[in-house]
Amino acid sequence: MNKMKYFLKPVLFFLIAALPAVAQQKITLDEIWRGGFRAQGMDELNTLKNTNQYTVLNGNSIDLYDFATLAKVSTLLEGKGFSQLKGGIDSYTFSTDEKKILVATGSEPIYRHSFTATYYIYDIAAKTLTQLSENKVQEPVFSADGTKVAYGYANNLYVFDIAAKTSKQITTDGKRNSIINGITDWVYEEEFAFVRAFDWNKAGDKIAYIRFDETEVPEFTMEYYQGTLYPQEYKFKYPKAGEKNATVSLHIYDLKTGASSQIKLGDYTDFYIPRIKWTNDANTLSAQVINRHQNNLDLIFVDAATGTAKVVLNEKDNAYVDVTDNLTFLNDNSFIWTSEKDGYNHIYHYAKTGKLIKQVTAGKWEVTSYYGFDAKTGNIFYQSVENGSINRDVYRININGKNKVRLSSQAGTSDAKFSPDFSLYLNNFSSATQPEIFTLNSAKDGKVVKEVLNNNTLLKKLEGYNMPVKEFTTIKTEKGHELNAWFIKPKNFDASKKYPVLMYQYSGPGSQEVANQWNSYNDYWFYMLAQEGYIVACVDGRGTGFKGAAFKKVTYKELGKYEVEDQIDAAKVIAQYPYVDAARIGIWGWSYGGFMSSNCILKGADVFKAAIAVAPVTNWRFYDSVYTERYMQTPQENASGYDENSPINHVKKLKGKYLLVHGSADDNVHLQNTMLMVEALVQANKQFDWAIYPDKNHGIYGGFTRIHLFTKMTNFIKENL
Template identity: 35%
Template sequence: MKKFTLCFLLAGSAAFAQQNFTIEETVMGGRKYAPTTQTAQQWRKNSKSVTYLSSDFSTLFEKSAATSWKETPLATKADFEAALKSKITTDEFTVRTFPFAIDWKTANTFETEVAGKKNNYKVTYDVVAKQITNVVTYSNEGAQAKFASNGNVAWLKDNNIRITSNGNIIEVTNDQNPAIVNGSDYVHRQEFGIDRGMWWNEAGTQLAYYRKDETMVGNYPIINWNEREAVNKDIKYPMAGMKSEEVTLVIYDTKTGNKVTVQTGEPKEQFLTMVSWEPTGKYIFIGVLNREQNHLKFNKYNAATGAFVKTLFEEKASTWVEPQHALTFVPNNPSQFIYQTDFYGFNQMYLYNTDGKLLKNLGYKDVVVKELLGFDAKNTKINYLGTANNGLDKQLYQVDIKSGKTVQLTSVSGMHTASVSDDGTMVLDQYSNVTTPNEISVIDVKSKKATTLVKADNPFTGKINMPKMELVTITSADGKTPLNGRIIYPGNFDATKKYPVMLYVYGGSHAQLVNNRWMGGGGYFDYYMAQQGYVVFTLDNRGSDSRGKKFCDVNHRNLGVNEMADQMKGIEFLKSKSFVDADKIGVFGWSFGGFMTTSLMINHSDVFKVGVAGGPVIDWKYYEIMYGERYMDMPQENPEGYAKTSLLDKAKDLKGRLLVIHGAQDPVVVQQHSMNFIEACIKAGKQVDYFLYPNHEHNVSGKDRIHLYAKVADYFNVHLKK
C-alpha cells in the first residue's frame, strides 16, 4: 500500500554546534538561508548570453558562450539612473536597484517600467549606449496599465478607464456608481485564469475591456478597526446560490471613439473568459461559461460590430469545465492557435484553426502543461514546462507543431525552471530536488553537454540542525491512486521514542504542497515544528494540483469527503510507525486547509486531539459563487452535499482542543464562517479558542506572521506535546 520513493538528510556532517530555527526564521528564513542563485535571469535577445542581477541588485551581469560563460558586468544602477534623469528632466526618480523586471526587445535594448514622482513610465534602455531610447508616459494615478504597440496606454482610475495617447488623456468610461467596474482584472473574482481586464489589439487601435455590473450583488460589511470610530467598508460578495455579477465585454475604438458591446447573449449571469484578439484585429474570441460551470462555448465575434459569428467548439461535463488560458496564436499564421484545456484528462495543448477545426493534439502522455514558454525561432516548435513523476517533478518539453512529436529537454529528476535561447540551440536550466539546493546550467540541445553556471552548497550546513525528511507514496482511499506525501522526522530523532504528530494540510484545488524540490516543498515552520519534537506530515490528497482532472472530479458536490478519506490513509501510515504516538495527533491548515482541519477535528474526533484552523470555510453556502459553485453546485441544486459538508450542525461532535484564527478584514473567507461556528460551539456546550488578526485579510503577512506561528506552535506545545 505504501512505499518510500525518495529520502534524504538535510543536515551537514559538520562536527561543530548547530542550532534550530528561531521562530523569527520561520518567516524570514527563506531570505537568510536562500541557496546561491542568479536573480532575474533570462536569455538576452538574439544571443547566447544569460543576464541576471548581482546579489545586491545594483548591477546587471552577463554570462556568454562567447566568453566561456565568464561573468561580466553589462550595466549598473548608476548607469540606468543617469540615463533616466538625462532623458526625463521634468520628473524626479528614486532608483534603489537595477530594474528587476526587464523584457529584452533586441540584443542591446530592454523595456522596463519605472515610477516617477509625477508620472509612471515605460522606458527602453540601451545597455551599450547607456541611454534611454524611448519613453511612454501615463499618470501616476494609473493602475493596471496595459501598453499598446503604437504607444497608447490604457490605465484605471478607480472604476474607470483612461487612455494616454500622444500626451492626451482620453476618458473611455465615466461611471459614477462604484458598483460599475470597468477594465479591472478583479472580474469573476479572478477565477478562470483571469489576470487582466483590458486587451489591446495588435495595432493598438482598439481596446477590449470588461464592464462588470455588480449593483445587484449584496453589500458585505468589512470593518476597519483602526479609525477613532470603526468604519465599515462594504464589498460586493456574491455568495453561492445568490445573485451574481453581470459582466459584458466592450470594445473601444481610439480613432472614432465608438464603443461596441460584444453580443455574448443571455443569461446575464455567465462567465466571460479566455478573451483573445485575432492577430488581424477583425475578430475577438471569448469563452462563455454558464453559471452552472458545466458548459463552455468558445465563440468568435466581429470586433467592428460585436456580432456573434460562430461557436468554434464546446465543452460539457457532468462535473465542471474550468477554462484557464487565453489563446496563443501561432506566429506568422493568424489562422492557427494553441488552446489549452484539461477537458480530456490533463491540461494539454491543442492546435486549432480559427474556423474551429482541431488540427493536432499536442499533448504528451499524462504530462500536465504548467507554463507555455513560447515558440522556437522558426515558429515550428513550442517549448513548455510540464509535470513528470506523478506530479513530483517539473521538466522542460518541446513539441513539434506539425508532427506532434514531443522531446523532453531536461532530464534530472526535480523541479525545473527552464527556457530556450532564441536560436533554439541552448537551454537555460535551473532546478532543485531533495538533495540539490539549486543548480543552474546551460545545456547544448544537440550534444546534451551541460555547462554549470551555479551549483549552490547546502545553506544549512554547519548552521542549522536540519531534521531528516522523506517523500513517500501512499495509496488513496479508493485503493488505486498513488498520493504524494512528505514526512519530516523530529530533530535528533530516536526511533525508540514516541513523538507527537502535526499534520499540515491544505487539500484543495490548484495547490500542491509536496514536490521533489529543495526541502521537499516544506516550509520553514514545518521544519521548526520538527525541531521542536514533532513528526510533521503532509499529504496531497485527491483534489490537489498537477495530477489531472479525474484526480479532482471525485470531490464534486462533496468537498472534503474524499479529501478526508485520503488524509486518514496518511494517518494509517503514521500509526504504523513505532515512533508515532497515536494518542497525540494534531492538525493545522489555512483556508481550504482550515476547512480540512475543522472537518478532521469533528469527523475524526477520536484521532485528532488538537487543531489550528486558519481562515476556515465552515459552510460552503457562505463562500463565493465562482469557486464554491464549481465544486459544490448551487445550494438549491445540492442541499444534501451542502448539509453533509457543513460544520455548523456538527460542532457537537468536537472533542479535542481547537483554535480558530481569522483575519478580521478577510474578503475571501469572510469572518461569518468562523463567527457562526463559534456560536454553534457555544450552543453545543463545546469549548473552542478563537483569535483575530484585526489588520489582516485572508493571510497574515509581514512581521505579524511571526506572531501567528508563535501562537500555533504554543498551542500545540501546550495542548498536544505535554
C-alpha cells in the first residue's frame, strides 16, 4: 500500500505573478487544484558518476550542467531533432560509462509505479537513436559494459545486443496472470515499492531475476465504463490477507552459456524476496528473504559460480522488519545497512562476512534518509530528525561514527542531492512558513555557496490572502500520551468565540502528517476552511513514525485500535478548549485516513459530529496480503484483531453525519470496501451520504474530478459541521 497514501507528483511550474494585495482574498478550490498556489521547484537531477556534473530534462531536451557553478555545459540530446521523440522524452537513464542514454517516450501507466514505453538508445558521440524494441517494454537497463540492454516484455525477459541490433528472449514461460519473469506482481510493486526484479552483475555476463508464479493467486475483477455500451472487464491477480501469494524463486541467467539456473536459497516456505542486488564482486549476488509475517529477514550472499547461498545477516523483530533501499556495497564488499534493532532507525557498517564493524549513528532519534558514502573521505551523508521529530536536517559523519556535523541550520525540512564527488549538495529547504528554497551548499560545513531558486513571488502573492500560520504543538491525552499536533485557526481568531473543528489525519504505520514543511494541496483547502470560520487540526497518534520503533509498532496486530483511541482522546482534549464548540467536531481522511475517520465516527460517536472517508479500507480482510499481514498477521491467526477494528463491523454505532467516497477503478483499495460498507449501513438502517467516481483509481483525479470532490466535501462540512 506504500503506506496507503496517495500523492500528486510535483509538476514544474512557472511562478504566477503576485496579485494586488487586498484585505483578505478568498482561496478557491479552483485556484488550488488548477495550480494557483503551486511552488516552483527544480526538475529531478540525474547526477553523473564519472564527472562532477548532472543532467536535467528540460522540456524535450537533456541538458548537462556543472555542479560547482550550476552553469549549463551542453545539450546532450535535443528531442525535437528526432521525429521518434516528437511525443516528448518521458524519462532517461545512462549507461555505466555515460556514453549512451536509454530514452523513454509514449509511456503508458500500469499501476502506481509500473509503465510500458517505447525506448531508444541514444549514442551521445554519434548522435544516433536506435530503437530497443518494436513493442512497448518495461524497465530496460544497460549491462555494465554498455554493450547490451535487458528488458521485460509480456512477462518475459529479453537481452538486446546494441552492436548487432538484435534481441534474444531469455525466458519463455511468461504468461499474463500466471508467470512473470523479472518484473514484480501487483502486490510487490505496491508494498515493496519496486518493479524491476532483475539485475546485471558487474561483469555484464549474468542477470539475476525473480520469477513469480501467480497461478494459484486469486483474481480480482474491476469494470471500466469509459462511455462504452458494455463495460470493459479487467482481471488481475491480487492476494488478499490470508490468501495464496505468488510463489517466488531466484534465478541467474548466464549469457556465456545461455542457460538459467534456479538458486536454492534455503529451507524457506511462504516467503518474499523483496530485494536483489549484485555486490561489487561479479560472482556474488545479494538477496533479501523475509518470511510471510515479515519479522525475520535474511540477507543472503549467493555464489553465482557454484549456486551456493549463505546467510550473512539476520534481522528479527517482535513485530516487523522494514525493507529499505539503503544497502550499499563498498569497494571491499563491506556494506552499509540501516536497522531499528536498537529501537531507532540507524546506520550500521558490516564486513562482507556479515560481522558488525560499527554502529555508525546512535541516539533516541531516527535516520530518515541515507544519501551515500564518500570513499575518499570515509564520510556518510544522511538526513535525520535529531532536532525534533517534525524537522529534517542533513548530516555528515565518518564511517567510524566520529566527527558528526550538522550541515543544515534552519528549523524545518532540509533535503539534499549530493554531487558525484560529495563536495557539494543542492539543498531543498522549506518550513510551514517558508516555501521551497534551493541552494548550493558545501558538503564540508553546510555553508551556502549560492542561492539557486526561491519562491518569493509565491510568498508575495500569498500576502494578499492574509492567511493564518500553522501552529505546532503537542497534545497530552487523558491516558498520558504526548502527540504531535498542528492547528490552523481563522486569521481573525477570537478566543471568546466558539469555533467548529475539522480534524485531519492519515495515521498509517510509520507515516507523518505533523511535519514542519511547506504546504500541500490539502493545506490550502484547510486555509480556505479557516477563512470560512473553521479551526483545522491534525494529530499524529501512536503508530505514526519518526519517534522510535516502540511508538510506531504499538499498533501491531491491532490496526485501528490505538490510533483511533488517540484521535478520539485528542478530540476530547480539543473539545475542552474554551474557544471550541465541542458539539461541532469532525474528522476526515483518505485511504488509511478514511479507514480511521470511519472508525472514529463509529467508535467515537459521542465525540465526532461528522466524518468524511475517501477510498477507505472498511474491512482488513479485503486488503492485500503483504501490507495487512505485516501489521496484523493473517486473519486466520488474528481474527479478533481484524474484526474488532474494521469499521464495517461497527455500523450500528453511527450517530453523526458520514460521507463515503470511492473511485470505481481503485486497484489498490477496492471499491468492494465501500460497496459492502454501504450495504452494512443500509441494513443497519443508518442514513449517510456517498459518492462513486467512475473509472477513477485510488487518487481520484483527472479533469474536474478533484475540484468536484473537494466541492462536495466542502459543502458537506458547511452543512453538517
